[in-house]
Amino acid sequence: MNRLEELGRRVAEEQDRALIGVERRATVRRRVLGSASSATRRRAVRVLAVVAAAAALVLAIVALRGSRERAMTFTVGDDAGSAGAWISAPSDRSVDLRFSDGSALVADPAARVRVAAVDAHGAHVVVEAGALDAAVVRRAATSWRFGAGPFDVRVIGTAFRLAWDPEATRFTMVMREGSVLISGGIAGAGQALVAGEVLVADVARGTLERRPVLAPSVPSASVIVEEPVVVAPPAPAAPEKPAVAIAGWRRLAAEGKYVEALESAEKHGFSSLCASLDAPGLYQLGEVARLARNHARATEALTTLRKRFPGDARSAHAAFALGRVAFDGKGAYSEAATWFETYLREQPNGAFAREASGRVIEAHQRAGSVGAARAAAERYLATWPDGPHAGLARTIVKN
Known part of the structure; x- marks a missing residue:
């Protein structure tokens, strides 16, 4: 049944109910009017029927629209x-x-x-x-x-x-x-x-x-493509730690085994890795810890990256990741807002600028900072009026 048929069905049902009511009201009206002419009574019934039908149409449209607007589950x-x-x-x-x-x-x-x-x-x-x-x-x-x-x-x-x-x-x-x-x-x-x-x-x-898309070598019902893999930067020279140890946690991370990757890094000295890895390696180690939900280790790796490589682009990326740790991992929304804003100061047009701007809105809102959330929402709409956080931003600005 299409929408027009559904609307017609609902209108018909409402009209039937309305007309039953009209007939009842007409009976009462005849008793009250008593001596009124039959023509007058017929006109009254017709007027009531038209009004009832119009009301039924409005109710049906509203009901149908309401059913269509319910959120999916x-x-x-x-x-x-x-x-x-x-x-x-x-x-x-x-x-x-x-x-x-x-x-x-x-x-x-x-x-x-x-x-x-x-x-x-x-x-x-x-x-x-x-x-x-x-x-x-x-x-x-x-x-x-x-x-x-x-x-x-x-x-x-x-x-x-x-x-x-x-x-x-x-x-x-x-x-x-x-x-x-x-x-x-x-x-x-x-x-x-x-x-x-x-x-x-x-x-x-x-x-x-x-x-x-690469053509599959054998017939298949689905598209066959090369799966994305982690391109790990070369491990730095670290005589005190075997190269196989560094490669081990990276290999596990590439397989999506973040908890196991973190355990491997811990076995060979997490803090030592923080002191010896280059900027890409430190960022990767921090992300492994974050995705393994070890907020303390993620913070250690990412803050070490920012201290050791302050001019590297990944230092700003680390600020963004620290915002995620604070927001998603610790529920520390004011801290998260500070880190997201730090990223935006350091890379206002960076790869994560739009997402960081949206997360700033969320962080201030959850921290209860109404004025800061509104200001962040206004900035977001001025730059990304159709961005993924635009709906939230408009709601905050309106309120």
Whole structure:
């Protein structure tokens, strides 16, 4: 049944109920009027019927619109999903997310994602680390967004694979059906990607590559592409620590085994690694600790990076990561706001500028700093009026 038929059905039901009421009121009216002419009584009934029908039409439209505007629901595996909650897939299996509109996501083992918001038209999904496969159902007014690092993906109805490696700051998008618009970071204002194309963005190197999907060597029902991997920088010379020890935690990190990677780093001296690694290695170590949810070790590695390499671009990236540790890990929202603002001071046009600006709004709001949240929201809207935090920013400005 299409929307017009549904509207007609509801109008008919409301009219039937209204006319029953009209007949009852007409009976009462006849008793009251008594001597009134039959023509007068008929006119009164007709007027009441028209008024009731009009009211029924309005009620039906409102009811139908209300049913259409209800936010979608979703499940994570067999459990009901909750917007805003982080979803961490186990290291040995994937996790299915199914939405009430028929759309579905499959998060790879060890992936970490968050359904930040859900409404009647779609969802805003954040990929913190790892990869997912998505099949989004096209409907009227469909509006889905996927965020990964500094990148924002707008989706109408399509199937694709998205991967984000936070340590290597590498974004990969493989289109299977439909098309998307990718913006943010080195993607700029927008990169349209269509079925059969791959986009790989390396934030650290500042490179953006587009190419056709590699044809599979054997027939397959799905697209076969090379999986994104962590490109680890060379280990520095450290005679007191075997190179195999450094390679060990990096290899585990590349496999998405962040807890095991951190354990490996601890066995060979976490603080010693902080003192010997170069800037890329320190940033990677800090991200491993953050993703393993060891906030103390993440803070140690990232603050060491900022002290040892103050002029390196990754020093600013470390400030952004420290903001995430404070916000997502410790719930220290004022501290998080300070770190995000530090990143923006050091790299106002950096790869994470838009995301940091949005997280500043969230941090001030949760810290109860109303004035600071409003000021941050106004700055955000002036720069990114269509960004992923624009809805939150407008709500704060209006209030």
